[in-house]
Amino acid sequence: MLTKRDFLRSAAFVATAGIAKSVPASAENSVSLVEARRIAREAYVYGFPLVDSYRIQYKYFVDRTGPEFKAPWGQIANTPRVYTPADTAVQTPNSDTPYSWLGLDLRTEPFVIAVPEVEKNRYYSIQFTDAYTFNIDYAGTSTTGSDAANLLVVGPGWRGEIPKGIKKVIRSETDILMPIYRVQLFDPTDIDNVKKVQAGFKVQPLSSFLGKAAPKTARPINFVEPLTVETQKTSLEFFNILNFVLRYCPTDPSEVELMKRFARIGVGAGKTFDPGKLSPEMTKAIEGGRADAWADFATLLQKFDGGKVTSSDVFGTRKFLNNNYLYRMGAAVLGIYGNSKKEAIYPFYGLDEANQKLTGTNKYTLRFPPDKLPPVNAFWSLTMYRMPESLLVDNPINRYLLNSTMMSQFKRDADGGLTLLIQNENPGKDKEANWLPAPQGPFRIYLRLYWPKAEALNGKWQKPPLKRVT
Structure with missing residues (x-):
């Protein structure tokens, strides 16, 4: 995990590892290539959730001509x-x-x-x-x-x-x-x-x-054009978007030293990160740091798939996450705006019982034994997402999930259990009620437990295995 302590420790490593050729990374600072790469890695992990959230908010509240626009700032947009x-x-x-x-x-x-x-x-x-x-x-x-x-x-x-x-x-x-x-x-x-x-x-x-007069209005925000989902992974303008968002994020006391470190490559509130002024060597170092950040995420994803890290660990307050920036990035990539665990948890399936990635070329079953349905105070659901986009899946019956409000429609097993069918092809009218349509290619499925009961939070209840039909 990348916490503040890890960031400072990496700085100590650079200090003892020797100084590489220094190339200006901003108008104010120079930094070694080795350290620039390390700082870029850290800043990218730190900044990804802020930049991705800004991308969404720009579409929802700023871009009035865009198809995703909801409402201007300060107005509620209901999606009925x-x-x-x-x-x-x-x-x-x-x-x-x-x-x-x-x-x-x-x-x-x-x-x-x-x-x-x-x-x-x-x-x-x-x-x-x-x-x-x-x-x-x-x-x-x-x-x-x-x-x-x-x-x-x-x-x-x-x-x-x-x-x-x-x-x-x-x-x-x-x-x-x-x-x-x-x-x-x-x-x-x-x-x-x-x-x-x-x-x-x-x-x-x-x-x-x-019923009082309004105070003087703050200066209007000159919103900058966000990056796309794809260019967030490829463009060094990412760091300028981060700098813009940080203007509206007063530095937390726990991050003062971290911000000083980021400033060495031109990252910080109101700063300008100019990729065009970087030398080829420095550009390669910064891009390498970004690649390292995604490698960190890939390692975290393996922990998710193995059940060593769950949604309960990565969504919450600053105090709860304790400045674990990699967890925060992982949460944003896998499901930005996910709930904190007391409100909802999200056990997901990226692999089947044999630890193989999920694909619509196979058929799967998910069986809940009698009295082992997800324990909730509100409701639960199982939702399908096509990968790598992590978006809902078009299908002939316009069904994107199965949930507990559909219990009266499901066909139960002889012993009272419930077996759900996850596959691309319709299993037939007699089994369609239990079918969650899958895409032809790769996918993930997410359980959602809204207002989970104690046994879901303390580990007494565990999600059942997803089995491939052979």
């Missing part, structure tokens, strides 16, 4: 449907809960979010995700309950008076914050009830809530 293969901005999206999205710029003043009363049997949540992609807090069924409430969302350093009528204060350490709303959909005929819940979500500036 579940996600389909046409939704491509976010990797590994769920298709269980219609989303609502909100982008908040907290520089001028706080915002008040209002939630309606929601039926007690309907799960909903609001996940507050900052610019670092830390899940800083939650509201909803499992945390604040199902009653109507007002929530105050404040930015870094805000120390104002909390007004009456506020149930909870959400404190962000970044100027930019994205609340992500999820509302359970029981079945397709339930969508109008979900729309009613979504219509009850409201947001307004604190001054409006108080």
Whole structure:
């Protein structure tokens, strides 16, 4: 894992390993090629979640002409449907809960979010995700309950008076914050009830809530063009995007020395990283650092596939992750905006029982023995994703998942167990209810356990093996 301690240790290694030829990496600093590569590796691991999240937020809240645009900053965008293969901005999206999205710029003043009363049997949540992609807090069924409430969302350093009528204060350490709303959909005929819940979500500036004049507005943000999913892996402009995002991320005390280190290659809030001014040798060193970062991720992925690291380990607050930057990168790559473990966990299958990668050229079964279904307070689902894009899969019956709300439709085994069929070809009408369509090529499947019970969190319950049909 790459923590702050690892970063500093790598600096010590360079100091004892000898200094290579120094080439200017910015207008202010020079650094050896060896150390530049190490810093680039560290900065890429650190910065990937910030850059990828910015890519998504730009599509959702800035690019008004784009197909993925939701709403301007400070306005809630309700999506009164579940996600389909046409939704491509976010990797590994769920298709269980219609989303609502909100982008908040907290520089001028706080915002008040209002939630309606929601039926007690309907799960909903609001996940507050900052610019670092830390899940800083939650509201909803499992945390604040199902009653109507007002929530105050404040930015870094805000120390104002909390007004009456506020149930909870959400404190962000970044100027930019994205609340992500999820509302359970029981079945397709339930969508109008979900729309009613979504219509009850409201947001307004604190001054409006108080009936006072608004403070002076912060200077508008001149949003820069983001990279694409592909060019984030190939373009050194990545570091300029990171520098832009860091402007809105006050440096945490635990990262002061880290930021000083990053600055040696021109990475930091408001700095300019100019790839065109790098020598060929320095360019190769920085690109090598990026390659090293992806090698680190590949090693982490092996730990995921082997069950040594799970979603429970990689989503959460800054305190929970304890500055484990590789875990944060892994979380973003595999499923950005995933929930913290008390809200949801995501046991996934990248390999079958024989440790072979999954492909639509094979057929698989996933059997839950009697009384061994995923233990949840809300609901569970199994969703299919085509790889390497990690997006939902087009199929003839428009089915992207199987979930616990479909239990009455499933055909149970003779002993009461449940066997799900994962394959590309339709198994026939008599078995179709239990079929999760797969693409022809590589794929992964994710279990989602919303509001998991204790036995899912403490390891007493384990996901069953995925077996290839031979």
